[in-house]
Amino acid sequence: MIMGFNSGLDIERSYYAATANPSPLHAPLTGEVDADLVVVGGGCTGLSAALHAAERGMKVVLLEGGRIGWGASGRNGGQMIVGLRKGAAELVKLYGRERAKALFDLAFEAWGLVLEMIERHAIDCDLRKTGHLVCAISAGDMAWFERELECLTTVMDYPHMRILSAAESRAAVDSPYHGALYDALGGHMHPLNYTLGLARAAIAAGVTIHEASPALRVDRRGGIRVETAKGAVRARHVVLAGDALLHGIDTKVESRIMPVGNYIVATEPLVDAGEVIPSNAAVSDSRFVVNYYRLSADGRLLFGGGERYTPSPPADIQAFVRPHMEQTFPQLKGRRIDYAWGGLVSVTTSRFPHVGRDGEVYFAHGYSGKGVILSTLAGKLLVEAIAGETGRFDLFKGLNPMPFPGGAALRGPLYVLGMLWYAMRDRLKH
Numbered sequence: 563m564i565m566g567f568n569s570g571l572d573i574e575r576s577y578y579a580a581t582a583n584p585s586p587l588h589a590p591l592t593g594e595v596d597a598d599l600v601v602v603g604g605g606c607t608g609l610s611a612a613l614h615a616a617e618r619g620m621k622v623v624l625l626e627g628g629r630i631g632w633g634a635s636g637r638n639g640g641q642m643i644v645g646l647r648k649g650a651a652e653l654v655k656l657y658g659r660e661r662a663k664a665l666f667d668l669a670f671e672a673w674g675l676v677l678e679m680i681e682r683h684a685i686d687c688d689l690r691k692t693g694h695l696v697c698a699i700s701a702g703d704m705a706w707f708e709r710e711l712e713c714l715t716t717v718m719d720y721p722h723m724r725i726l727s728a729a730e731s732r733a734a735v736d737s738p739y740h741g742a743l744y745d746a747l748g749g750h751m752h753p754l755n756y757t758l759g760l761a762r763a764a765i766a767a768g769v770t771i772h773e774a775s776p777a778l779r780v781d782r783r784g785g786i787r788v789e790t791a792k793g794a795v796r797a798r799h800v801v802l803a804g805d806a807l808l809h810g811i812d813t814k815v816e817s818r819i820m821p822v823g824n825y826i827v828a829t830e831p832l833v834d835a836g837e838v839i840p841s842n843a844a845v846s847d848s849r850f851v852v853n854y855y856r857l858s859a860d861g862r863l864l865f866g867g868g869e870r871y872t873p874s875p876p877a878d879i880q881a882f883v884r885p886h887m888e889q890t891f892p893q894l895k896g897r898r899i900d901y902a903w904g905g906l907v908s909v910t911t912s913r914f915p916h917v918g919r920d921g922e923v924y925f926a927h928g929y930s931g932k933g934v935i936l937s938t939l940a941g942k943l944l945v946e947a948i949a950g951e952t953g954r955f956d957l958f959k960g961l962n963p964m965p966f967p968g969g970a971a972l973r974g975p976l977y978v979l980g981m982l983w984y985a986m987r988d989r990l991k992h
């Protein structure tokens with residue numbers, strides 16, 4: 563069932579799968595086992611929860627329906643971007659200065675936690691601390707950047723950002739924009755190798771991982787019991803970390819997230835890579851349906867972009883993404899594309915993550931395209947909450963996005979209408 567949900571998205575044909583560090587296969591679950599915590603999902607949220615719980619002495623079993631990193635964590639753009647999906651100024655408008663700053667501080671902590679994980683567990687994942695740019699597709703975006711910068715500097719006490727003029731932006735990335743908002747602390751990495759590194763650390767801390775073991779049912783009568791096709795885990799707590807792939811397990815939790823298809827290509831290694839993105843920064847543009855790109859360690863352009871409003875992936879992902887890449891970089895017209903794949907981004911109505919608990923069922927998902935660094939922190943916060951330390955968990959829990967209107971049945975069509983509206987606004991901006 564879960565395999566079907568992610569099918570056609572070609573992770574096997576991704577640049578990441580082709581350059582993955584060696585990792586062991588983990589046998590599927592058979593029989594009945596006991597644990598303190600059972601984690602459903604082997605992406606960064608689930609692995610971080612498992613690792614942090616094991617480090618606190620809990621007995622942890624992690625169930626992954628496919629392979630470790632097989633969800634968004636192993637196939638994303640690898641862009642490390644400080645903050646939540648909504649900007650700092652909007653956070654202040656929604657929540658007031660004090661709460662907005664506390665939320666931003668947590669998101670900033672997430673960045674530090676990922677760097678700490680990479681260093682502490684010696685994770686080889688092509689980390690590049692080369693900054694992140696949001697590039698303006700319209701002159702009007704520059705005013706928004708100014709407001710954002712002002713808020714980040716004065717309210718969030720975050721001095722790492724600055725505005726780039728059109729010429730400075732062009733020197734950083736060779737595509738014509740009106741300017742950019744530059745964050746010196748952004749960067750990029752190989753997300754599958756980071757995820758596999760987290761799995762290695764979790765195993766070293768005592769976590770038992772079972773792959774090809776989709777959780778089919780969570781039974782809450784008399785403690786938690788999570789069933790798979792050939793076994794079950796009995797535990798005191800469960801963490802649901804299936805993100806966009808969680809399906810048919812908990813309708814209440816799933817009604818807050820929407821899976822949206824997103825597609826990436828990787829070119830052949832570029833002899834002129836250093837001219838395409840001289841700064842080697844991670845880059846996204848200011849479109850609502852964002853184009854995002856960066857260079858890989860071996861000089862390919864990894865470019866994600868395009869809009870798709872039906873649940874099925876395009877028949878030819880490469881042909882689907884190429885026009886967006888060539889519109890951004892006409893100088894790359896006709897260059898060979900070696901890899902093309904897709905994944906499901908989970909978005910929420912508010913674009914804030916959905917983090918919380920329902921009895922002994924804990925969950926965190928819906929990072930809305932900003933999960934590369936937030937997911938590792940979210941997993942840690944879930945474990946803090948399980949251990950009774952709820953302060954920081956409550957901050958994220960309080961974001962509590964609304965369910966999609968109409969629940970699981972209607973969320974698709976209504977979302978499509980919304981996205982079409984925003985996509986039209988993007989086109990009118992030019």
Ligand SMILES: Cc1cc2nc3c(=O)[nH]c(=O)nc-3n(C[C@H](O)[C@H](O)[C@H](O)COP(=O)(O)OP(=O)(O)OC[C@H]3O[C@@H](n4cnc5c(N)ncnc54)[C@H](O)[C@@H]3O)c2cc1C
Pocket residue numbers: 564602603604605606607608625626627628629630631632633634635636637638639640641642643775776777778803804805806807808809811824825826854866904905906907908926927929930931932933934935937
């Ligand atoms: C194409 C793409 C590009 C992206 N680019 C960026 C980016 O550049 N920067 C950024 O910050 N964010 C980006 N994101 C978002 C980011 O990748 C995610 O927010 C993050 O990886 C979510 O991690 P996770 O562990 O919560 O979920 P996932 O990594 O999706 O892991 C969930 C896992 O749970 C498993 N699972 C689900 N249901 C079950 C079940 N019932 N039983 C057992 N296992 C189950 C799945 O197989 C999967 O492996 C992108 C996402 C996509 C799809």
